[in-house]
């Protein structure tokens with residue numbers, strides 16, 4: 522059975538060229554980048570080349586790129602160090618954040634007594650910047666704003682340029698979880714005055730276990746892992762050379778193909794939206810997911826007009842890998858916090874959320890196959906409904 526992969530917001534398949542680049546490093550460049558001999562220094566050069574490449578992409582300085590193991594680690598490092606080392610006493614955030622931000626913020630509240638202010642998203646998942654501004658002005662406590670760029674469940678975009686400007690005006694630190702949007706669009710941090718951002722290579726056909734934190738120069742941020750002086754002492758531990766090279770290769774491929782891939786993915790998403798609307802009566806879309814400009818093109822959050830908690834399993838048995846919420850919460854019976862914010866009780870009770878997430882590899886034939894399976898599943902509910910009304 523050919524598998525259909527529609528869970529690219531959870532992770533993406535590695536490109537062949539990325540694998541080849543990584544295998545080359547594993548075979549040849551096994552030196553420790555901290556060693557002074559030539560094998561070590563060759564590995565160091567590989568890392569520094571990727572650092573420069575990432576910095577060029579972000580219009581930042583190489584010294585602002587700190588390689589880490591993943592998006593979760595980057596977000597933890599930034600939030601925890603803001604509290605532990607920069608004197609942050611208040612965090613303004615959203616209930617729509619990924620768990621690695623949400624739980625870290627709660628941890629800082631419990632262990633460090635940090636005050637947490639949650640902005641309330643509207644039914645579309647948007648944040649009111651006037652509410653943010655009022656919150657910024659309300660307290661003299663040293664504050665960090667942590668708001669994600671593109672939501673991993675709905676794809677909803679935050680205007681990070683406006684939020685960064687607002688934070689700067691109010692002398693407040695701004696961190697954005699950019700894990701879903703990095704390498705999926707142009708990013709110019711010389712134009713966006715944010716302080717911190719995060720990235721994970723496995724979201725753009727790079728390896729798992731490799732990411733980075735963007736840390737604005739002279740921010741004073743420190744690491745949370747103590748040990749050697751690697752990564753300017755912000756992230757101790759021998760560097761994951763082949764992971765970093767894999768990240769660099771994946772970024773290079775993503776940027777070389779950006780325009781073409783975005784066009785393709787937008788076309789696939791539009792096709793999926795129209796097909797779902799035509800074939801499944803009563804279907805709707807969560808947040809700004811179905812809007813071309815309001816959301817990341819890789820993510821489509823669907824609400825099916827029947828209740829089927831087993832839908833993920835049923836689709837899996839038909840060879841379709843897809844997520845019901847975010848990957849982290851897909852095993853849980855409870856709807857995700859994001860869906861609880863966007864949907865009312867009636868909708869949560871009688872419908873089934875599904876997150877379809879695309880990549881440049883997704884085809885219209887795969888969307889057709891998903892549609893066929895969804896129609897079969899929907900039909901069983903119509904039969905059940907008809908039988909129950911005749912009883």
Ligand code: PLP
Nearest residue numbers: 591592593619673698700701721
């Ligand atoms: N932030 C967002 C928005 C994500 O979607 C994810 C992964 O799903 C993460 C952070 C965590 O990234 P990682 O899997 O690299 O730890």
